[in-house]
Amino acid sequence: MTNAAVLSPRGAARLASGHPWVYRSDTLNLPDTPGIHAVQDVRGRPLGWALVNARSEISVRLLSADPAVRADEAFLRARLDAALDYRARLNPDADAYRLVHGEGDGLPGLVVDRYGPYAVVQNGTAALEPHLGALVQHLAERLGLQGVLARHEGKVRALEGLETGIDELYGRVPDRLEVQEAGARGPVRYLVEPRTGQKTGAFLDQRVNRALLGAYARGAALDVFSYHGSFGLHLAPGAAHVELIDASGAALARAEENMRLNGHTNVTYTEANAFDRLRDLESAGQRFDTISLDPPAFAKRAKDLPNAYRAYKELNLRCLKLLPVGGVMATTSCSFHVSDSDFHGMLADAAADARVRMRVLHRGTQAPDHPERLGVPETRYLKFTLLERVE
Amino acid sequence: MTNAAVLSPRGAARLASGHPWVYRSDTLNLPDTPGIHAVQDVRGRPLGWALVNARSEISVRLLSADPAVRADEAFLRARLDAALDYRARLNPDADAYRLVHGEGDGLPGLVVDRYGPYAVVQNGTAALEPHLGALVQHLAERLGLQGVLARHEGKVRALEGLETGIDELYGRVPDRLEVQEAGARGPVRYLVEPRTGQKTGAFLDQRVNRALLGAYARGAALDVFSYHGSFGLHLAPGAAHVELIDASGAALARAEENMRLNGHTNVTYTEANAFDRLRDLESAGQRFDTISLDPPAFAKRAKDLPNAYRAYKELNLRCLKLLPVGGVMATTSCSFHVSDSDFHGMLADAAADARVRMRVLHRGTQAPDHPERLGVPETRYLKFTLLERVE
Incomplete structure (x- = not known):
């Protein structure tokens, strides 16, 4: 054979x-x-x-691993159905969430995110590509979607010998749409641009974590690497004031729209390099009662780890120095190559340098609509830790 | 000096x-x-x-680490107050929970568990011993307790040069009392024997995890190493039937009383070695839709790890073989020396041997009234993972 x-x-x-x-x-x-x-x-x-x-x-x-199984398009469709059944059971309190999480759902290389009546698909394997049309058709019909967009960009597809491009695979998908998710003090609304936003348009993996931090929001709040206000939108309802820091003016402009959409007027927007801005805030003697630190993946490859450690540590150290006793900080790494143990070791080092004693309120990962498959560590990439300064 | x-x-x-x-x-x-x-x-x-x-x-x-601090009895009392403040903020939906978690609360070696109007104390350092009476007095007065018991047993105190014994330090504590905790389908009541039960009378660290598993309880359920029914009491309301397995007839007798207390009649009690009983259930072709596996600490010291790995793997493998597709299993290690990564590696190995595909529904640790202190890994000892068999 x-x-x-x-x-x-x-x-x-x-x-x-x-x-x-x-x-x-x-x-x-x-x-x-x-x-x-x-x-x-x-x-x-x-x-x-x-x-x-x-x-x-x-x-x-x-x-x-079962040779007796008939692995064909119907098999893939059954896997897709199982993924959708799982989300139906989760019943997320949001209309934007992940429908298919690659290996986490037994569909290698396939990601599907839902934004209300639309979905955005990313397929990263040439082997699945011939079946993508049929899977999308099935998905759209089962969920009654109005449109499905392929966000086929980046190196992965090129390495597989696949074309890149942004195409409607089913119906029509608008350039911009509005979704909502549960927050600690009620629903949070935000705008998504599925063709141009990060990933498939938004960072859905932190959905549950955002609501968790929102419950602690108070006083002066800081959202470092805010993007379009992902965490900031959950800080604003409970805080007296929120400062968003991001290097992208376009992201901050959308954050401003999102804040308006939710009626928040207690926000300032700082277009800056986060390292520089945190240093300036420290020099100015500023303090923040609630902080979100959600940096980009510094270790995209294993060999990036030493530099990534330094970058994560510097950012966390600077944020810890801005936190008064009783303050709460949410800190994240979305780098798969940074293990749980690396991440918490780095945090412990930063706390020792800052001479602060920290209680771990919560350790989490991506939302359950991004399921981990046991034995496939790559399916669990997000580290999210809530810390409280106790001394 | x-x-x-x-x-x-x-x-x-x-x-x-x-x-x-x-x-x-x-x-x-x-x-x-x-x-x-x-x-x-x-x-x-x-x-x-x-x-x-x-x-x-x-x-x-x-x-x-602050030389300017005045570290005296008032200092210890302030730490105790901070621990109690934290629990007041947590407001656990239970009347049995941990009030002081040693280093997790900045009170090295001190454990205090609350059982309604009573508390049980374990102090493991000679250095704190002279202040214990004053701390207990303060605790009892602040919470309006009726009695505080010292459970001063085991090697730790002997190594510190301290006496062992079980003594009332304040008021009176009964030999047996009833407490309750939140379950997925309403409150769960159980009996505690503070002088003779495991640890301070019950395993409070799994409180939140028990309720999490309870939400998945259905069909035939199995509670392996059931003790007095800790998990089984949360399985019984949702399951058609629950089998409890424990090597201790006395523990099962109390489990039976606890089940009666909650009005459950769908329970069988098997006094057996868990390894043997799981093998027999497998041979008999039995299947269980919901399983709790909560073994004792197999790795009390780092050098126990290889044997502990084998014991954990055998138990998990046997339980996985009893689980049909769609079944949910809660699996635990309370050994500090077994890292998160060891534990999940062992689970992945067991799943590979059992030829099953498992979704990780949740990874957790001890309840938040047992807080982790950043940089002190010993304060986070419990691994609790909820798995669903998907194929």
Whole structure:
């Protein structure tokens, strides 16, 4: 069977250990055409079915370890249905949330985010691409969507040999739409630009965490790396005043619109490098009772870790210095390569340098509509910790 | 100043790193009398104040890194007040919960659990012992308690040179009392025997986790290492039937009383070794829709880890094999020496061996009335994970 992906003993051992990915270097033969293919070990024993692409560094992404399963488009559709069933059970108190979280839902490389009656799709594998149209059709019909947009940008698709572009795959999707999510003091509304916003238009992974911090909002509040006000919108209802810091004037302009949409007038917008602005606030002797620090991923690759550690530590140290006793800070890393233990080690170092004693109020991760799959650490990338200064 | 604890450079570096404990081997001079003492480096520079005991392996437990602070009984009382303030803010939906969590509340070695109008105290340091009476008096008066019991047992106190025994420190405490905690389907009542029960009478650290699992209870349910029904009492309201497994007939007898107290008649009690019983259930082809696995700490010391790994993996593997697709399992390790990453690695290995695909619904730790202190990993010991079998 030349049409099967044949794994080296190391590749087969990788699957046996429970991780669904096999690198090209651990394969002995790969089919020419990307798609769903059978997987075998070197002795021809069937190991299941996978999304296979010889051009991709991760050449094999296991769909099922059961050789008896019929892995076809109906199989993928059943996985999609299971993902949608899970969200129906979660019943998120929001109309913007994740519908499909790649490996977390057994659909490698596929991300689907919902924004009310619209969805935004990102597909990162050539093997799934021939089935994308049918999956989108099924999704749109099942949820009664008005439009589905593909946000097909970035290096991943190019590496898979796929075209990039932003296209409507179903119906029509507006350039801008309004959604809402639950906050500690009632619903929070915000605008999303699905064609141009970050990721699929917004950072949905922090949805639950934003509401958690909102419950602690009081006094002077600070939102560092605010983007379009993701955390700030949850700080404004409880705080006397909120300062948003972001390097992007366009993001702050949308934040201002979002604040208006929610009727908040207690906000200032600072277009600045966060490191510089935090240093200035410290020099000016400012203090903030509630702080959100939600920086971009500093460690996109494992080799970025030492620099990422320094950047995270400096930011956290500066924020801790702005926090009075009793103040609460939410701090995040969205870098998969920064482990829970790295992250909390870094925080402990920053607290020791700042000579403050901190209580951990909560450790969390991405919202449950971004489910972790046991044994696939890549599906759990977000670290979110709520700290209270006690001394 | 011979009355100060003088640290070696390594001991001083340990404090500078943020961890409050210094081992005897990292000290140069220790006062003869256990108590609150000043701490200095080798050049006589003040490093703050600590609970110090030359007889204890952990000879120095820093209270404050601020040499200007006056560390005395009033200082300890202020720490106690801060711990009680935090619980007042948490306002737990239960009348049994932890009031003082040792280092988590800046009171090294001190544990206080509340059971309605009573409290149970465990003090593990000779340095704090002279102040215990005053602290208990303050606690009892502030909360209007009817009695406070000392559960002073075990090796820790002997190693500190302290007497052991079970004594009323304030008022009167009954041999048995009834408490309640929030469950997914209403309050759950249970009996506590503060003189003879596990720990201070009950496992309060799993309080929130029990309610979380309770929300998933359905069909046939299994509570492995049930003790007096801690999880089972939360499974019974939603499940068709619950089997409790415990090696202690006395624990099961109290579980039976607790079930009666809550009006549950859908429970069977199996006095057995959990490993054996799980094997028998598997052989009999039994399946359980909801499972709680809450074993004792298999790794009390770091050197127990390899054996602990094997024991945890066998138990989890056996439980996973009893779980149908759609089933939910809560699995726990209360061993501090088993890291989050060890624990989830073990679970992933068990799932790979069982050939099941698992969604992580939730990762948690002990209830927030057992607060973690940033930089003191020992204050966060509990791993609690909710898994759903998806395939």
